[in-house]
Amino acid sequence: MRASELFGTATFRLAVFFALAVSVSTAVVFLFIYWQVATFDVKRLDAILVGEVARAVTQPEDRLKRELELRFTSDLRRLDYAALFDNTGKLQYGNVAAIPKDLRIDGAAHIVEARSLQSTDTGTEPAVFVAGRRQDGGTVLLGRSLYEVNALRRVVFEALMIGVVPAVLLALASGIIFSLRMTRRLKIIHETTLRIMRGDLQERLPAHGKMDDLNYVASAVNLMLDEIVRLLQQIKSVGDNIAHDLRSPLAAMRTKLERGLVADSSKELRAAAECALGDLDQALATVTALLRIAEIESGRRRSGFTGVDLAQVCANVFELYEPLAETKRIAFTLDAPVPLPVFGDFELLVEAIANLVDNAIKFTPKGGAVAIVAKMIGDRPAVRVTDNGPGIPAGERNHIFKRFYRSGKTRHVPGSGLGLSMVATIADLHGFDLRMEDNRPGAIFEISPS
């Protein structure tokens, strides 16, 4: 990866921002510590010196000298200044040559550049001085070099630098490492996505390892891909089925037309054309049914939903099919005693129930019985269409709602094989359940709001 690419990543920018934030906050803490160290020690010194001078100005001279002497002997590091001047400003005793010019003699602490008396070093160094006037006109001068304090400050400052710089570097480094790792993973995802886009639908995004946010998204995308693949396969199988179901009538039509063309009489030709037209109609009916299913599945019809009485729907279907049942000598009954209000599309519900009734009448032999029951079952309205025909073998029950599925037993009965798919689609649009049960003998189909 090129550097510019790395610096452009969101992760890296985040890391830089993080490093900055760490630096600033650490610096604030360190500055506070530094300031505390620097001022606390000086203040303490000031207080002590002020107190000592206040006491010294009142003491007799001989005693004061003794105390100063004691002070020098205990001051091994030569940090203390102490001196007694007479009223003319001449040094009586001590290690300071003269009263510093800019030091006010007021008993308060002042920081001035002091020159040591006996030391060999020529430079000056900052020191805290307190000077007090004695009653005899003399001056007591006490002080302490700030060398120690400054050294402490330096040490603290160095310690702070040693702390901040690695912290910032560490933040930057971890930023780079994280963004490299993240970018590598994103790159893999990007490449995988491109491969999927080019048609390799079996590819999946890497989502192993622990469930971090990226893996979480990746596994969601993988689930989506699984669903897309499933839908595609479904569409493909539907497409295969369409091709198959259209192929048969088209092939039959072709043979008939071919035979008609070589026929001797126009009568034969006419018969062939008519036959072919019938095949074509069958093929078109299949296409129309598929388009209708697609239209219903698109869900646009839901906008036309109103309050619908399921009992009325059943009554309409009953009225439509009664003569047909009569001609087949099938006992056809309707049991819909009370209104069953639901929310839906009246015509589609009629179509769904009509398809169920149509199937029941189609597959029930002469003398059988078909019934529509529209009632409250439990606490919800339900429509049941029952028959005592051959029923559906247990092994085929899972397939009957699939498009074009036709039971092996009924292959000879004409039909598009789309009736139950249509019912399932309409039920689905309404959010209704469609169930099939065994009537021993025969079948029960039930539609009910879920």
Added chain:
Amino acid sequence: MLANGSLDQVLILVVEDEPDMAREIAAQLTSLGYRARIAETGAAGLEAARRDRAALLIVDRMLNGIDSLPMIETLRNEGIRSPVLVVSALASVDDRIRGLKAGGDDYLIKPFAMDELAARVEALLRRSSDTSATTLQVGPLKLDLIARSASRGERTLDLLPAEFKLLEYLVRHSGQTVTRAMLLEDVWHYRFMPRTNLVDVHIGKLRRKLDLPGDPPLIRSVRRSGFILHAGE
């Protein structure tokens, strides 16, 4: 009511952008004795409709990718009242409703049988503007639309409400072929075709009530397309 001799006077305007389809429709109309004129675009159709005063318009819903409903609305706004049969590959209910709202009088979905087209054209051309009549009579058949009762000659017919509606529709279209799809749409108000012989069994049942043995049958089947109620001898 049109006499047979004047059929060649009837001009039908076919507004259709697919040349094959337009030719087939025109040929079918000519073979039925109508005069057909083809317009291939909405603008040409509009112009022809203004100029020729066609008795009927057959308009494709999509003309070179342009919805033709605004054209129909324009015609209606200009006071041209000729019936319009919208022919469409768009099969959804919404499209159908919009087609009828825009001023179409009937809506036929492609692909259709030419017999279906012929029956619809005939029905639209003969559509009676008089809907206020309270009785209908065709030959020996009398319908009282207020009492919802029917009789053939002296014999009162015992009809169920649905059977009466079916008979009323046939009587209103007497002498014309009505297709199974027209009956399902107009009598039952369903636009799906559950199975082809469903309408036939209803007609069969009605027939048994209309005709006693020896009576001349009133409803005849028309091969491949539908039924026709005849005025009698």
